[in-house]
């Protein structure tokens with residue numbers, strides 16, 4: 001199953017990605033979590049120990065690797081380079097594994113087609129498509145904020161796109177925008193996940209104002225989430241209520257998506 005997590009900046013995409021990744025791993029699934037944010041922080045949310053974290057570097061920053069594979073230096077404009085470089089060894093070679101979750105940092109990827117025609121973009125696009133083709137049991141993509149990353153490959157291979165929202169009209173506005181962009185490219189397997197929900201009123205607001213998307217679940221607002229971050233502990237371990245909510249969402253998706 002391939003799950004992409006999107007939504008407005010700061011709504012909790014990374015927190016949800018980490019919670020779901022660990023939930024699936026603890027259910028016995030093989031999980032590949034991909035951090036596609038230009039400033040990666042999924043390792044922290046997963047509570048990866050620092051010795052593993054220091055071994056991680058976003059693929060987008062691996063200039064030598066990009067040069068080796070595409071035949072051109074990142075940042076060069078014009079000239080020739082391979083547009084479909086070899087990438088099949090990258091997920092295993094440059095990822096780290098902790099408690100059953102394999103984590104790969106990609107860095108910013110523009111798969112929507114608008115990005116520059118340059119070696120680093122060719123490399124990341126090819127890698128992204130490769131990840132979507134792989135037969136991983138569970139692929140969890142922590143996308144960066146915004147909607148411009150929705151490309152064709154997403155439609156064909158992503159089984160579920162989760163749109164994270166806070167109980168605010170602004171983040172619901174972004175969700176509506178994502179829904180309409182997704183519809184434009186033919187993607188309809190979208191669910192809403194409410195985060196930072198403080199009370200019944202906010203829960204009711206989210207359910208009433210969803211832009212026509214089914215609600216997969218809600219995560220409560222909890223100061224312990226920030227505390228976990230400060231202490232370097234996974235939210236999954238530190239905040240039982242969020243762990244339980246994520247576990248039921250993980251199960252719901254398994255039930256709703258034919259494998």
Ligand SMILES: Nc1ncnc2c1ncn2[C@@H]1O[C@H](COP(=O)(O)OP(=O)(O)OP(=O)(O)O)[C@@H](O)[C@H]1O
Nearest residue numbers: 009010011012013014015145196220221222225226
């Ligand atoms: N349920 C919650 N309760 C309280 N704080 C939360 C909750 N979920 C996330 N946060 C806090 O909100 C902030 C943003 O969370 P997170 O990094 O998961 O969002 P994001 O959507 O991935 O952000 P970005 O767009 O920057 O990638 C963090 O400081 C996190 O600790």
Ligand SMILES: [Mg+2]
Nearest residue numbers: 013014037142
């Ligand atoms: Mg994030």
